Amino acid sequence: MRQFNGQTRKTIKINPQGFERFTALVPNAFSPDGLPAKIEAPDTFSQTDWFDAGGPVKEAYRAVLSQDGITVYAENERAFFYFLLDVAEIKDFPDSFCFQPDFAVRGVIEGFYGTPWPHEQRLSLIPRFAGLRFNAFFYGPKDDTYIRENWRDLYEVNSLEQLLEIKRLCDKFFMDFYYLLAPAFSICYSDPAEFRALIRKYEQLYLAGVRHFSLLLDDIPEVFIHQQDKEEYPSLVAAHIHLVNNVYSALKSLGNDITFTVCPTEYWGNGEQGYLTQLGQNIALDIDMFYTGPYICSCEITEENAGNFERLTLRKPLYWDNYPVNDANMTNELHIGPITGRSPVLYRRAKGMVINPMEFPEASMISIFTIADYLCDAQTYDCEKSYTHALNSLFPANCVTGIRTLHELCYKSCLTRHGEQYPPDGPDSKHHHLFSQYLEADDYAAIKRFAEISLAELKQVDSCGNPCFLEECSQWLDCAKDFCTTVINAMNCLATSPDNAAAILQKYLERPQDIMKYEVRQLIAKIDRE
Numbered sequence: 001m002r003q004f005n006g007q008t009r010k011t012i013k014i015n016p017q018g019f020e021r022f023t024a025l026v027p028n029a030f031s032p033d034g035l036p037a038k039i040e041a042p043d044t045f046s047q048t049d050w051f052d053a054g055g056p057v058k059e060a061y062r063a064v065l066s067q068d069g070i071t072v073y074a075e076n077e078r079a080f081f082y083f084l085l086d087v088a089e090i091k092d093f094p095d096s097f098c099f100q101p102d103f104a105v106r107g108v109i110e111g112f113y114g115t116p117w118p119h120e121q122r123l124s125l126i127p128r129f130a131g132l133r134f135n136a137f138f139y140g141p142k143d144d145t146y147i148r149e150n151w152r153d154l155y156e157v158n159s160l161e162q163l164l165e166i167k168r169l170c171d172k173f174f175m176d177f178y179y180l181l182a183p184a185f186s187i188c189y190s191d192p193a194e195f196r197a198l199i200r201k202y203e204q205l206y207l208a209g210v211r212h213f214s215l216l217l218d219d220i221p222e223v224f225i226h227q228q229d230k231e232e233y234p235s236l237v238a239a240h241i242h243l244v245n246n247v248y249s250a251l252k253s254l255g256n257d258i259t260f261t262v263c264p265t266e267y268w269g270n271g272e273q274g275y276l277t278q279l280g281q282n283i284a285l286d287i288d289m290f291y292t293g294p295y296i297c298s299c300e301i302t303e304e305n306a307g308n309f310e311r312l313t314l315r316k317p318l319y320w321d322n323y324p325v326n327d328a329n330m331t332n333e334l335h336i337g338p339i340t341g342r343s344p345v346l347y348r349r350a351k352g353m354v355i356n357p358m359e360f361p362e363a364s365m366i367s368i369f370t371i372a373d374y375l376c377d378a379q380t381y382d383c384e385k386s387y388t389h390a391l392n393s394l395f396p397a398n399c400v401t402g403i404r405t406l407h408e409l410c411y412k413s414c415l416t417r418h419g420e421q422y423p424p425d426g427p428d429s430k431h432h433h434l435f436s437q438y439l440e441a442d443d444y445a446a447i448k449r450f451a452e453i454s455l456a457e458l459k460q461v462d463s464c465g466n467p468c469f470l471e472e473c474s475q476w477l478d479c480a481k482d483f484c485t486t487v488i489n490a491m492n493c494l495a496t497s498p499d500n501a502a503a504i505l506q507k508y509l510e511r512p513q514d515i516m517k518y519e520v521r522q523l524i525a526k527i528d529r530e
Contacts, residue, residue, distance in 0.1 A: 036069040039080060045073045052100055059135065060100035065093055078174040082133060099376075105318060105352020106375040107136035108368065111180065113327040114359035116141035119162055121468075123169055125361055130173035132372035137170050138354055139163070140180025140216065142327075151183040152197040154204050164208055178261070179205050182216035186225070189239040190232035199250045206254045214261040214290075215247055222265060236265065237275045241282045248284050261318060263290040270294065271312040280313025288351055291317035295421040297330075297414035298322070300341040306349035319346075319353040323413065324367035326358045329420050332514040334410040334476040336363055336403070338370035338387035341415060344378045360472035366390050366403075395464050402460030406473070408432065409454065409480045409515050425518065435519045439526060447523070448491035455484035479513035483520070494527065502527045 042051070042060060051057050061074035061083045074080045082099055090097070108129050110117060117125070126137060140147055146155060155163065163179075170177040181201060188194045202213055217240055224230045224239070233239040244262050251258045262283070266275035267290055280289060291309055293301040301319065309317040321342075324335035335358060346353075355371050357364035369390035374381045391400045409432070412418040416430040423429070438446040458481050464470065470477070486508040490501040505524050509517055 037072060038069065039072045039074055042073045042075050052102070056101055056104040059104075060098065062096065062098035063087075064096050078135065081130075081174045085131060085133070101133060101135075101376045102347040102378045103350065103352045103375045104347075105136055105354065106134045106372070107138050107178070107352065107354035108134055109138035109140060109178075109180075109320065109354045109356050111138065111140045111142065111320070111356050112325045112359050113142045114331075116144050117359070117361055119165075121361060122166060126166070126169045126175065127173050128365070129368070130175050132369060133376050134175060134372060136176040136178060136212075136352075136354070137166070138178040138180060138214065139166060140178075140182065140214065142182070147180060148182045148185065151181055151186075151201065152194075154201060160204070160208060163205075167208075167210060176212050177210060178212040178214055179210050180214040180216055182218075184217045184220045184265075187243075188226040189224075189229050189243055190226070191228070195243075195246065198247065202247070202251060203254060206251070206258070211255075211257050212259045212261075213251060214263065215244065216263045217265050218263045218267050218290075220265060237278045240265065240279055244279070244283045244287065248287055259288070260286075261288040261290060263320065267320065268292040268294065268296045268298070270308060276309070277312045280315060285314060287315075288318045289313055289315060290320040290354070292320050292322055295414065296322060297325075297419055297421065298341070299414050299417050299422070301343060301346060303343045303345050303349050306346060310349065316349060316351040318351040321353055321355045321371070323355070323415060324358055324364055325356040326413075330413075332512050333412050333418075334363065334406075334473060334513075334515075335413045336366045336407045336410065336473075337413065337415065338383040338390070339367060339374055339415070340383050342374060342378070344381060347375075347378055362466060362469040363472045365394060366407075369393065395466070399460040399462075399464040402457045403464070405454050405457040406461060406477060406480055409483065410476055412514050431518055432516060435516070436522070439519070439522055442526075444491055444494060448488055451484040451487035451491070455481060455488070458484065476513050476515060479511050479515045482511065483508060483516050486520075487523075490523075498527050498530065 042057065042062065045062055045064075051060060058075050059079050059082065061072055061079045063083055064071045064073070072080060072083050074083060082101075086097070086099055108125075110122070129137065142148060146153060146159065167177040179202075181198070183194075183198055187198070205213070222236055224233070224236065229239060233242070248260050251260055262279075264276060264279050266273055266279075269276070271277050292298060294305055298321075301321070306317055306319075321339075323339060324337075326333050326335050339355075342353075353371075353375055355368065357368060366387075370383060370386040373386040373389070391403055395403060411430065411432060414421070417426060417428050435447065435450060438444075438450060458477065461473075461477060462470070486504055490504040493504070494501040502524050505520050505527075508520055
């Protein structure tokens with residue numbers, strides 16, 4: 001929720017005396033000879049109706065300007081930090097302006113399958129996430145051996161220091177650092193020694209300063225792998241209830257300042273299997289539960305979906321949104337579009353939302369940018385406006401059209417109802433509308449022209465000035481160019497040799513990247529019919 005009320009003033013310099021620590025984070029926001037500033041509690045402001053009681057009031061601020069200075073009504077350092085970020089962006093200050101994010105937890109989770117982000121790159125990303133008003137970073141890459149395969153092993157000195165470097169950077173930028181542990185592929189639930197090993201691992205992190213913990217029970221076999229567990233527990237969910245409650249109790253014994261989140265084995269759906277209900281209604285109520293919505297990768301997430309989860313589990317969901325991640329069965333897709341299909345009032349029924357990027361962080365930043373807009377201001381979120389802002393903020397103007405074209409050709413994702421949870425070529429699946437329109441009209445000249453224009457636009461991306469982005473997207477960018485070239489070549493020989501045109505197109509389908517393959521198959525089918 002953003003409000004910029006009152007008449008616009010000329011640019012005002014501000015010097016918030018006593019806030020040197022904060023101004024250092026945004027060094028160009030203030031001038032030494034500017035107006036003084038003071039900070040007050042939000043409830044001392046005369047008008048309290050600017051707060052949305054359904055959002056995180058503690059992270060809200062309101063700034064009021066006068067000729068003598070500026071008063072910032074903010075409850076804590078994080079709220080004041082958001083004021084500083086906004087000040088750095090506003091050129092002409094109104095008499096009064098405020099900010100309150102909609103979702104209480106706005107997180108980025110490094111939780112994908114694939115190569116974890118390089119440490120130095122991860123460190124460079126955290127300030128960028130904070131600048132977009134994310135307030136939590138969840139560390140849990142599936143291929144980090146300390147988290148999954150070797151979960152019993154304590155961190156060695158160098159590895160622990162590297163992890164704590166991430167935590168300290170999160171602290172500096174007012175983001176909560178969450179540590180995720182995934183023992184469920186090998187743990188023997190009924191073995192006390194296994195439980196002690198798990199708690200020792202958490203305790204090592206607690207003593208190092210970590211206070212936010214998660215236990216991952218996702219993507220595991222839904223049967224016991226140890227005979228003594230089969231004899232001890234009547235069901236997997238019974239074992240999980242016992243484990244979750246005992247881990248939480250042990251963590252609370254370390255200190256009351258901890259938070260604990262669990263990712264259940266059944267982390268999506270409507271609860272009809274019964275696991276969600278049993279787990280939710282039998283673990284401590286102040287344990288948060290991850291949930292991905294109606295599907296593992298959900299096209300839409302509604303307020304009703306959140307309400308159903310709360311009814312089943314007795315707590316609001318903490319959404320783990322599997323967009324823009326492209327792991328598992330999505331590795332041939334590139335997800336660089338804006339977030340869509342999330343209810344504008346979802347925050348009222350959710351604890352928060354944590355987004356799972358691709359293993360390609362620079363490519364993920366486009367979607368992350370739009371997700372940040374949604375999490376801060378879901379009520380007025382406009383995906384096209386946010387997407388345009390993201391592209392203009394991340395790339396030079398001369399390549400924005402090319403990146404849009406790349407996204408339009410790489411349209412396949414859960415947001416367009418593609419993937420294993422959606423019927424192949426289902427009636428609700430979205431495809432490339434313009435190409436399909438030309439194909440339906442038998443306008444082969446327009447199809448060729450479309451390919452020629454798209455190829456020229458894709459070549460603009462090469463000059464984006466971001467070598468990391470180009471490296472991450474290279475296989476899809478090359479494939480998209482190949483698609484255009486293939487269509488052009490096929491259309492050139494269509495009139496004289498339809499068989500050759502079809503063969504050229506068929507060859508393209510051998511590429512692993514999933515770009516416009518549906519459209520190519522449709523084009524081949526039409527050529528064959530004629």
